[in-house]
Every structure is written in structure tokens, then in C-alpha cells.
Amino acid sequence: MDIERGIIYSKGQDKKSTYGYLKNSDNKLTDVDNIVVSYIGPLTLTGAKIKINPRRGDPKSAEAKEISKTFDVLHLYFNKPVVPKTAINLQSSTDVSAGTVSNADPGADKIFRYYEYNPKNQMRTAGATFPDSDLAVPLPSDPIMVPTKGGRFNDFYYANEIDPAPGSTAGYWGYGADSKEIVIRLPNGCTNVLVPGKHFINLTGAKNNPNKCFFEAAGVGTPKGAQASGCPIMIGNFD
Numbered sequence: 001m002d003i004e005r006g007i008i009y010s011k012g013q014d015k016k017s018t019y020g021y022l023k024n025s026d027n028k029l030t031d032v033d034n035i036v037v038s039y040i041g042p043l044t045l046t047g048a049k050i051k052i053n054p055r056r057g058d059p060k061s062a063e064a065k066e067i068s069k070t071f072d073v074l075h076l077y078f079n080k081p082v083v084p085k086t087a088i089n090l091q092s093s094t095d096v097s098a099g100t101v102s103n104a105d106p107g108a109d110k111i112f113r114y115y116e117y118n119p120k121n122q123m124r125t126a127g128a129t130f131p132d133s134d135l136a137v138p139l140p141s142d143p144i145m146v147p148t149k150g151g152r153f154n155d156f157y158y159a160n161e162i163d164p165a166p167g168s169t170a171g172y173w174g175y176g177a178d179s180k181e182i183v184i185r186l187p188n189g190c191t192n193v194l195v196p197g198k199h200f201i202n203l204t205g206a207k208n209n210p211n212k213c214f215f216e217a218a219g220v221g222t223p224k225g226a227q228a229s230g231c232p233i234m235i236g237n238f239d
Contacts, residue, residue, distance in 0.1 A: 043216045043226040047077035048201050049238035053191045067189045071171075074184040074194065075238055076201075081179040081217035082226070086111075088173050088184060088213060094204060095122060098228055105206040105228060111213045115200035119232040179217060200232035 050072055053059070057070030074090075093114055094107030107113065114123045171187040186193065194201070203226050205211035210225025217223065 041079070042207070042210075042224065043078060043080055043082060043214065044229045045076060045201070045203050045226070045233055046079050046229070047075075047236070048233045049075045049077075049236045050194055050196055051075075051238040052196070057191070059189070059191050070189055070191050071186045072191050072193065073238070074186065074235075075176060076182045076184070078180045078182070078214070078226070082182060083179075083215050083217050083223070084173070084182070084213050085215050086213045088182075090171075090184070090186075092213075093123075097122060098202075098204070098206075103207045105204050105209055108204045108206065108209040108211065110204055111211060113202045113204060113228070113232065114194075115202075115232045117198060119200050119234075194235055196235050196237040199235050201235055202232040203228050 052072050053070060054073060055069040055071075057068070058066045059070050061067065061070075089111060092111040094110040094112075096107035098105055098107065098113070115121050116123050171190075172185045174183055175181060176183045203211050203214060205225055205227045207227065210227055212225065214226040215223045216226075
């Protein structure tokens with residue numbers, strides 16, 4: 001039995017039962033051959049949604065007040081409780097393909113991978129122009145997300161007291177409904193950088209070199225870093 005990989009080795013049937021019931025029996029609750037194992041696997045990304053410009057700021061305005069109202073909010077969903085061990089830098093992304101080797105990721109020195117239009121069209125990264133969206137306002141040169149004051153959001157993007165100052169390049173992150181959801185408030189002025197239905201996202205990381213930012217929450221044993229999902233996640237629209 002290899003629990004980490006979700007594999008159970010069997011020597012075959014013991015001929016004491018058939019599927020669903022014992023031989024010569026109508027009792028379907030006495031099957032002794034079937035084995036059920038609850039398996040989650042390594043920490044990975046399972047979903048992503050973004051709320052575009054929730055305060056309806058004017059992205060074309062140069063007024064500080066409008067800029068401070070113009071930002072998007074990205075929701076990342078994981079399969080188990082997650083803890084960022086480093087700052088969440090949305091521009092820490094690689095254009096190196098994950099390849100076909102399951103135990104090693106050649107791009108794991110970065111945090112994310114992004115794709116455009118389909119999960120095979122991996123995007124190249126080029127500093128502040130990333131991601132290369134037709135409607136994108138470029139991210140600041142250092143879009144690093146720091147934790148919110150309270151740790152959880154509670155409609156944080158409508159709370160003035162935790163908004164970055166006008167013109168600030170800072171963004172914030174916190175937990176959403178539970179510790180399996182991370183919500184990222186992009187910096188002021190950043191809207192339509194990631195477009196729902198157009199962009200895909202994935203983490204970097206594999207068994208031998210996991211993601212350097214996202215780790216399993218503390219539990220039994222040493223927390224392990226996240227691994228890339230088997231398929232990039234389409235970014236949906238957060239309602």
C-alpha cells in the first residue's frame with residue numbers, strides 16, 4: 001500500500017464473495033472483499049475565480065481616488081488546508097513547461113504557471129507586462145501580497161481601513177470561507193490582468209521539488225509543499 005500515491009496492491013480475489021454480496025446470500029451489506037480508501041493526494045490547486053473591479057473604479061482615470069477603487073480579487077481553491085510560507089508574488093511565474101516527468105518540475109523555482117485561451121497555450125512572462133492580456137493594466141513591478149490584518153477577509157475589498165493607500169503597489173491576501181481558500185486583493189489599478197474564461201492558472205511543483213510558496217497546514221509529520229494540478233485550472237468569474 002502506497003498511501004502517498006493513492007495505490008493499493010491486491011493479490012486478487014479470495015473467492016469468499018462476489019461483488020456486492022456473499023455467495024449464496026441476498027445480504028448486500030456483508031461484502032468482505034471490497035476495500036474503500038479515502039485518498040486526497042498532495043496539496044494542489046482545484047479551482048480559481050476572479051471578481052473583476054468590484055468597486056467599479058475607472059481604470060482609465062489618473063485620479064488617486066479612482067485608482068484606489070480599481071482592482072480585482074482572485075480566489076484560489078485547494079484540496080486541503082493551505083499555508084503560504086512566502087509572500088504570494090503573482091509575477092513569480094515560469095514559461096518553462098512542466099514536461100512529462102511526474103517527480104520533478106523544471107520550473108519549480110517559481111510559484112505559478114499561466115495559460116491563455118487553452119490549457120496548452122502556456123504564456124511567456126516578461127516583467128511588468130505579465131500577463132499579456134489585450135485589456136490588461138500591467139501589474140506593478142513587485143506585486144507581492146502580504147497578509148491581511150485579521151487573516152480572513154469578510155468582504156475585505158469593501159473595507160476602507162485595509163485598502164492600500166492611493167497609488168500603492170501593495171496587495172493583500174487572506175483566507176476565504178475556510179483555510180482551503182486563499183483570496184488575493186490585487187494592487188490598486190490592477191484590473192483585467194487575469195480574465196475569466198480566457199486565462200488558466202496552475203501551481204508549479206512536483207514530488208521531488210514541490211511549490212516553494214504553498215504548503216499543507218501543520219498536521220501529522222512535516223508539512224509538504226504543493227504540487228501542480230494534472231491540468232491547468234480555467235479562471236472562472238466570481239459571483
